[in-house]
Amino acid sequence: MESNIRKELVVSAIENGTVIDHIPAKSLFPVVRMLNLEQTEGQVTIGFNLDSKKYGKKGIIKASNQFFKNRDANKIALIAPTATLITIRNYEVVSKQQVEIPDTIEQFVKCVNPNCITNHQQITTKFSVIDKDDLKLQCHYCEKITGKNNIEIL
Amino acid sequence: MKNRSLVSITDYSKEEYLKILDLAEEFEKNPKQSILEKFVVATLFFEPSTRTRLSFESAASQLGAKVIGFSDASNSSVSKGETLKDTILTVSNYSDIIVMRHPREGSARFASEVSKVPVINAGDGGNQHPTQCLLDLYSIRKTQGKLDNLNVAFVGDLKYGRTVHSLVMALCNFNTTFHLVSPIELKLPSYVKMHIKNNNLNYFQYTDLNDVMETADIIYMTRIQRERFSDPIEYEKVKNAYILSASMLDNCKPNMRILHPLPRVNEITEDVDATAQAYYFTQALNGVFVRQALLATILGVK
Ligand SMILES: [Zn+2]
Numbered sequence: 001m002e003s004n005i006r007k008e009l010v011v012s013a014i015e016n017g018t019v020i021d022h023i024p025a026k027s028l029f030p031v032v033r034m035l036n037l038e039q040t041e042g043q044v045t046i047g048f049n050l051d052s053k054k055y056g057k058k059g060i061i062k063a064s065n066q067f068f069k070n071r072d073a074n075k076i077a078l079i080a081p082t083a084t085l086i087t088i089r090n091y092e093v094v095s096k097q098q099v100e101i102p103d104t105i106e107q108f109v110k111c112v113n114p115n116c117i118t119n120h121q122q123i124t125t126k127f128s129v130i131d132k133d134d135l136k137l138q139c140h141y142c143e144k145i146t147g148k149n150n151i152e153i154l
Numbered sequence: 155m156k157n158r159s160l161v162s163i164t165d166y167s168k169e170e171y172l173k174i175l176d177l178a179e180e181f182e183k184n185p186k187q188s189i190l191e192k193f194v195v196a197t198l199f200f201e202p203s204t205r206t207r208l209s210f211e212s213a214a215s216q217l218g219a220k221v222i223g224f225s226d227a228s229n230s231s232v233s234k235g236e237t238l239k240d241t242i243l244t245v246s247n248y249s250d251i252i253v254m255r256h257p258r259e260g261s262a263r264f265a266s267e268v269s270k271v272p273v274i275n276a277g278d279g280g281n282q283h284p285t286q287c288l289l290d291l292y293s294i295r296k297t298q299g300k301l302d303n304l305n306v307a308f309v310g311d312l313k314y315g316r317t318v319h320s321l322v323m324a325l326c327n328f329n330t331t332f333h334l335v336s337p338i339e340l341k342l343p344s345y346v347k348m349h350i351k352n353n354n355l356n357y358f359q360y361t362d363l364n365d366v367m368e369t370a371d372i373i374y375m376t377r378i379q380r381e382r383f384s385d386p387i388e389y390e391k392v393k394n395a396y397i398l399s400a401s402m403l404d405n406c407k408p409n410m411r412i413l414h415p416l417p418r419v420n421e422i423t424e425d426v427d428a429t430a431q432a433y434y435f436t437q438a439l440n441g442v443f444v445r446q447a448l449l450a451t452i453l454g455v456k
Contacts (some may be wrong), residue, residue: 115279117260121237141260142281143162146343
């Protein structure tokens with residue numbers, strides 16, 4: 001595992017920044033959007049449909065000079081639970097962590113309830129995560145539960 | 155509880171429910187008191203509900219408060235496309251407390267977050283209607299002399315009936331044994347049953363209303379609506395199975411009382427009205443005292 005990451009980092013190593021590895025291929029572009037990387041000025045390398053022994057096809061993101069707050073990074077766990085977050089300083093891996101589903105989620109996710117006020121007015125959605133294994137999000141407003149099969153990213 | 159909004163029944167603790175119920179008892183003895191003369195109560199009914207609105211307005215008026223608002227969004231600025239946020243911000247400039255009913259779920263929670271004054275939820279779509287729940291608790295305590303250790307039967311549409319869900323949650327504070335009578339298709343949702351289990355309480359499920367007649371202290375009736383059934387044949391099969399008539403009451407406990415959130419259609423036959431068990435009309439009246447207690451508590455005069 002360690003040697004694999006080493007090899008890839010060498011391919012297009014970054015001096016400082018964040019590498020997000022092991023993103024399921026289908027979630028790569030939603031993750032890019034979630035982290036707002038389309039708006040960034042800095043250098044971003046994106047790998048799509050790369051072979052992965054573990055996950056079939058995977059995606060990888062290397063963002064120079066960007067360091068994500070845990071809170072932000074953890075949001076991607078909703079759509080890419082297998083993702084690993086690697087922080088690089090001076091070409092060295094200084095930390096590596098599995099993303100973790102946070103306790104609360106703001107923005108990004110649409111409430112599954114068509115009659116929820118957040119689906120009718122300009123209101124930022126807010127959920128508490130009531131089950132992390134079998135992902136269940138409870139809407140702060142209408143109190144209805146959005147399950148993992150209904151998660152739609154805004 | 156002063157200045158705190160009431161959006162969902164779970165916003166209050168057991169002690170807080172009891173405080174409201176005790177105060178409601180005081181208002182029942184003496185409903186006309188000039189204690190809210192300095193206050194303006196806004197009643198914003200984005201969808202009409204005459205029964206609930208009149209109950210709140212009567213509660214406020216009897217305590218001397220001024221009442222402003224609208225009874226139907228179609229003749230207010232809302233119909234011109236004003237956002238809920240703007241309506242609430244505007245009205246909170248003119249009032250000390252807002253009572254609102256809105257067809258969208260979650261609207262009351264949102265309003266309570268943008269409002270400068272406390273908000274009482276008088277129904278947000280199919281979500282919450284906490285004052286109904288408080289008046290149900292009040293009615294149960296009044297008819298049984300206690301809230302603890304009762305056998306409470308819920309009958310009819312237990313799947314979609316929000317009053318049932320809230321009341322079950324609230325009763326979980328009082329060591330209740332639940333008897334759930336419904337067609338298979340309209341059983342109590344599993345998350346509510348989980349809540350009962352998590353409180354180490356018991357529930358029993360039935361499809362025959364007669365099975366609970368001898369054990370229940372309270373029978374809480376609800377209406378079964380045709381549109382809740384995916385299969386119309388299923389509706390035809392069960393529509394007459396959950397109707398309570400006077401002849402079924404022969405073996406009930408003498409203290410048993412029948413509640414219903416009203417309006418009823420045909421699920422309680424009219425011959426029940428004259429029995430000692432019928433309590434649903436008094437139950438509705440109790441709503442005024444409970445709402446008086448809430449207004450006085452949240453406005454900080456009691
Ligand atoms: Zn919602």
